[in-house]
Amino acid sequence: MDEILKLVLQTAIMALVPTIVAMAIQALRRLHIQLSAEQEAQLDAAVRRAILEAEEWAAGRLKSKLPVTSYQKLSRAVEQVIPAFDLTPEQAEARVKAALPELGLGASANFSRPLAGSGSAQP
Numbered sequence: 001m002d003e004i005l006k007l008v009l010q011t012a013i014m015a016l017v018p019t020i021v022a023m024a025i026q027a028l029r030r031l032h033i034q035l036s037a038e039q040e041a042q043l044d045a046a047v048r049r050a051i052l053e054a055e056e057w058a059a060g061r062l063k064s065k066l067p068v069t070s071y072q073k074l075s076r077a078v079e080q081v082i083p084a085f086d087l088t089p090e091q092a093e094a095r096v097k098a099a100l101p102e103l104g105l106g107a108s109a110n111f112s113r114p115l116a117g118s119g120s121a122q123p
Contacts, residue, residue: 043085047099050080055105 054076058068074096081092100106 043081043095044099046084047077047081047095048103050077051096051099051103051105053077053080 054073057076058073061068074093077096078089078092081087081095082089085092087095097106
């Protein structure tokens with residue numbers, strides 16, 4: 001009787017192992033996706049902070065009557081984002097440029113919002 005019980009338990013365990021492994025793999029995949037989404041949100045927030053800090057820096061320079069170029073502001077923001085998230089300069093620059101219109105800044109900011117009096121403004 002003991003041998004039959006052992007055989008049944010071994011068979012049941014062998015049948016359940018692939019299911020348990022598949023469930024564990026699914027859980028790890030979901031966890032990775034959640035971590036990636038969280039990291040993406042942190043990166044977006046860091047990019048916004050870097051842009052706003054660069055704007056503050058530029059405003060301070062302009063108040064002191066020192067010249068500021070858009071390239072200097074871009075470079076300053078990019079330099080803050082690179083070490084925080086181990087990005088290449090190209091990746092950081094692309095992130096910063098993509099976030100500018102969202103903050104109402106940059107050359108394309110005027111095109112991302114409807115013009116006043118155009119009748120296309122949302123209430």
